[in-house]
Amino acid sequence: MHDTGGAGAMGDLSAFRQEFYRCLTARADAVFEVTDAVLCADGPVRSLPELSLVGEHRRGHGSVYAALDRGRIEVARLRRALASVPLPRAADGRLVLAVDITCWLRPEAHTCPQRMLCHTYGRAKDSHLMIPGWPYSVVCTLETGRSSWTAPLDAVRLAPGEDAATVTADQLRTVIGNLIDAGHHRPGDPDIWIVTDAGYDAPRLAFLLADLPVAVLGRMRSDRVLRRAAPPRQPGITGRPARHGGEFVFGDPASWGEPTVATTTETRLYGPATARSWDRLHPRLTHRSSWVAQTGTLPVIEGTVIRLDVARLPSGAIPKPVWLWHSGVDLDAGEVDLLWQAFLRRFDIEHTFRMLKQTLGWTSPKLRDPAAADRWTWLLLAAYTQLRLARDHAADLRRPWEKHAVLQRLTPARVRRGFRHLRTQVACPASAPKPSRPGPGRPAGHRNQHPAPRYDVHIKTPSNQKASKAAGPRPRRTG
Template structure:
């Protein structure tokens, strides 16, 4: 091994060793048994299908009785563990920006009728061309996305959603605490690019942008194809009387006749999707009403402006006909290169699906 290769491996090994020490310190009771159980879980040869099989791995030096005793009577300091995860080196995008992804994945428990606080989780793939509602526990995950040819993600937080929880409010609180820990760990300082948070269509992206507006973050999410957005109000003509308009013309995503000319149009060749064409329109906002999550808003409803991005690709894997993807970003005044980085960052959100598959199919 050359000296250059040896130097390149020093820093990752140092960070890994320090995190193992921090992880052990997060186990106040039954620390040795839980720590060996974690090693056995990660080093098992193949998928984990039962707990007792982990006692047969070389990393677990105790009997199966110690395993169940650790699970029944052991304890994990979750706050300290979250701080340790935030202290780890974080991947960054090509412009030095931290990109976080948030998503919900259920742990299905249809065979546990006595388990408390189960919800009906909306899942796909268990039957052909249909979706189902299966009892289980939904968890909200926040992970840092990596650039380049990889699908690994750095999980930073996980919170279980209860029956009485507002998913948007829980997600906002979760993101606020995660961003606070990243700032405390020195991953973001004044003058750095805002942290980009990407999410899929299941989230109210404009509401999250309003709740998190006091943080150095930018929210980017996919919106439904039947949404109606509003253009900014036109300039007020001199000598006009009456109340100035709050909204501009309507832009219906399903009606191309209402679309104004995009501010930026870019084309990018890709190896997986062919030619990707993106068009952006600046300062679009939804029309808010005193309903649902805004029913208790006392003052005037805000105008939450952002950038609307329409992405169209030539083809999808498997010769499927692609439908355009509509994205909304809480940032305004984006340049053409920044628009490309936004939709490319959104596509990296699907790396979380590989993480969920690792958790469920490999780690059990």
């Protein structure tokens, strides 16, 4: 939970700003003032040179790009700083982490290396596009209740050829280690929940993070088929013992059987929400896809399957059931209700992505070097954290057409409007710029003799052959 005490919150903000400045190991003053310019600009960030026109930025327009190209950030230390500030918690006091991949699209940047084909959604129904860009895996801490706030903790760019599940597991391992070192989780505390969408393999994440105090909650596609626990071996039966029981087909109600837990909760937006759970179900793994490098016998990863049905949607569309898989077993009704409510809070991370892209200008700069893009990403995560620490002290500078809001309920964009007035009350460790003159640049009439190299776009599959579309219905996923 965020600190509601006046001196405590402002003290946390000042301490974080000082620690952020100490994380900058090259061109620290320029990088720090670029961050303040992002926080104090009047409107959305559209370009980097325009940030030099903000009053809080005391340097020339060339220093903005120079800060990103030649600046340095000690990322490990900044990760620890982000994990050391006060963090929100769920209703039962536990930490809930949401992980998702968002893309910085660069379709025409042919001189940018390490671009990959990123999956995006078109405006039409079932319209999916593959656009070149840089995908980033982002980890955020979720709040309880209706809110557009999250607490970003980490961002990792996926390089070509990397396995998303392995990179995400290593990323989460680092984040959880920093949370434990910062005292946010102690022995005896409830397990940290990790919430993912259907693009992640939740059982594999649970297997890779089995030695940590975490539990994984992930959405599954509606065409999945899981297996029950193996039946006890009957006397007199020879041969290899069975490892899997009967099938649990998501699309076949006849295979479900009686649920272990069934609850109904009345909600304001969705009407009656019915949750049913089935205990000890696992996917039948094979030596392919992400398990191709696994040696020996593949594990049996048991968990709880939850089906959530609601009566209506705010948009008026026909609601579809949501299938969830949780790495815990033997859950009671209270835990099942907390789990599906925690999954709905996962969508708050979309508000954070929208804030980063549309207001803070995450994808606006035309950067060529992926390392500069990483520095710009970490700079914005530090800026968003400062907004979150200042949320209890920012004035509501609302537009004439906007409604009044309680100070504790201000959105990140409305907190940013008043950050300029708070900046004078907190630490500003950056020093004043020294007098300098711009370089001569390229002489007039001389063409560039060193054109930038051009790079191909990487794809995730080993072959660039487009798979032929099946004429019949899509086969069910048996894993």
